[in-house]
Amino acid sequence: MSDEIKPIEDLEQRLHRRKLEYDALSIPEAATQQAVQAGIRKATRQRKSRLRWMMSSVSAAAIILIFTGCIRVSPAFASFVEQLPGMDSIVSLIRQDKGLMMAIDQSLLQKVGITDEHNGTSVTIEGVITDESRMVIFYTMKGIQNPKNLMYDIKLLDKDGKDLPVGFSYSYPNPTSDEDIYENMINVSFTESLPPQELTVVFKEGKEADANEWRITFPVDHSLTQGMKRVIPVNETLVVDGQQINVNQATLYPTRLVLDMTYDPKNTKKIFGIGDLQLVDEQGRVWTTKEASLPEDGMSAFFESMYFSIPKKLTLHASGIRAVDKDKLHIQIDPTSGKIEGGPQNLKFLKKEIKGKDMILHFNITDSENANSGLSFTNIKDNKGKAFEIKGVSWYPSDAEASITIENGATAQGALDMELFSYPVLSQSPFTVDIPVNP
Template sequence: MSDFRDEQERQWPQLEAMKEYTDEILIPPGIDASIWNGIRAARPRRRRKIYTRLAAYTACLLLLVSVASVRFSPVVAAYVGEIPGLRALVELIHYDKGLELALENDFMQPVGLSAVQDGIRMTIDGVIADDSRIVVFYTLENEEKQKSVINLKTVELVDNKDISIASSFYPSEEGWKSIQGTFEFYPNQGAGIPDNLNMRFVLDKVTETATTSPEWQLTVPVDKAKFEGLKEIHDINKTVTVEGQKITFGTMTVYPTRIEVEVNYDPENNKRIFYFDDLRLEDENGETFGTINNGVTGSNISDDQQVLYFQSNYFRKPQQLYLRASSIRALDKDKLEVKVDLEHKKLLTRPDDLLTLNEFDQGILFFGFKDTELKDENTINGSFSNDYRDASGKTFHSSRGGSTITNGVKEIQYYLEQMDYQSPLTLTISDYPTRIHGDIDIKIK
């Protein structure tokens, strides 16, 4: 593997020579049709609650299958074609057009640091960073070809607790050879981007004879001069009304890796707005940049305030830009609570007949959704808040969830703490496949 790595490092200078050529080429409009959903996983930010969407394990498997059929734009293909190992890294971000553009525009910081623990080599391949987030690309290699199954246990910055972390990790099988993924870091308010990421990784590794937890600590430099001052701010400050619900779009901040849009919902609205199905930025050529659909999709400041994250068009520099949408998932505020009778295994209250309780077994609530549309198969994974309470008013926390699709019917699993409860339990809906509709068309510039 050392020859592979030496060749990769030797090829990195070619990027500079290719830069002048690639700067002159644009990706044809319509490439967004090939974007597909990646793994959705995120950890809470300390300053404000993270508004996330976690894909089911089936989505993870779908991603693995889809990698083989990814179509690169001409620019990306030319950019990575002669660089061993980089094509696989591009596959990791193909769901995010903004990160692709960042790579095309020489925004990747090559790193190439590696260390070996317990026969597994961890390599930090590169970094894409700005003031909004840091995307770290890594490769794990099974150098001793051990029969083992590994799972990511811990990722942390050992000396910086003001930066939150999300990661993508592909499940391994016995005899695996190589795994690639990303870690994403989000600075909390006032934290800033450090000069170095002192990263600690721990894997659960199960071999034929023992269970071990190999650990790596690597210091990854971040070239802050590369992105200093790279952002644009637009004051939208416009209010729209959709089926009686008032929505105000505030400031939009454009970074190279993502776009942040502040959204405020009128407290007098009678519906809780969960998410926009098709909110997007569209330029004068009809090219769209949608909301980020993997990892951290937005942040909840309060019930009536959010920051939504979009794929970035920073390197496109559009002359005209519009914010558009037509469909929003929402539910009446007086229907947000679901009461579950544990003794009789039935729902005492629910929003409508769409939601069913299929089973309660071994501390797991199995919910079903009738007539689930294809577009809802991922969105309803996070239908309930992690916090719930029993009849005594005591609050508990669900730390796990899952989902399955059987004969086209969606079922989600909600894991309860092992406690003696006073029935009924009260769960709070955090997403639901009911909608309001109306054309949103706001000119930003």
């Protein structure tokens, strides 16, 4: 056995043990709740606003459980793990992104290794991989004083100290085999801007003004993926559940494929999303999507990249659309009497709850059991015309129930007028579209 192969097999054994640990986890139902930051309610109108989804470490484990597959590790990927010591416990999560794995195999990882330390706790940006569309930042934390409280707020700043105009998501730090080291990654999406030449990542502990804060500034090397972009025209129009959808083009980057679609403005329904999107190649391999950008007139779906493994044939599959008649988008709720006017027939108001200064509204949506998208609203006003913002959204798939937290909603007077921003009910109208990757 060669010296090169043995470290790879050792890594495979560690990954296999980690997979067995996750397989044995009992994931509580609460871990499937979606925690949506306040910015999401305006995402379609303020595309430059930062959209941050945060999940507990258990939720991250739940994501890992979604995917299965044989564990094989290339020498390049083994080298990647060696470069980022202590990060093997999230390798299983990284490995489920075939495009990211292939990009790493192509030596597109930029090693950073810069640390900031305060009061015995340090944060290290270990490495980054980026192209014109996406950036993944790998980090570790050491010496966490209170492992039970891993609530860290993360900011991304440009060279002038201003918030980077991007969307990004992250999970709370996960423990590693070393009890003193935690780690995870930050997933950044560039929709209207290019990656910065210099980036500062800020970690803040809790919400207190005097909370500990860690700042790491590092240059971003764009040369590794410069010019790596391929535009694939599609230009297909289809009708789904009576609504017209235009599949315009796919743009292929090393870290992901972006599929752009627009909706006909003459549609009678507002489309909130498309269900179970996936790309399937001629070998039956599935290239999944986990994210989407939702502008007002369509969507951009982000898939695993096949940049370094172009298939002979690629087909888009979907199970249907989430849509509501445009004349049922506005609803009025009297939180006190429970009366609801407008909206879809299967939307039921259950109760209100006052928690401090906030108001929590509870709903039931029939025919939405186990939906992977929840309920949300925008343009919320009381009968005095006072505007309110959504502070948080929770979705309980198995019960088909949702709760909406309205910031400072305890002061709202009379009935609330609001507009649907997201709706989980999926029409069963599957469709397929061929993507001409080899015209």
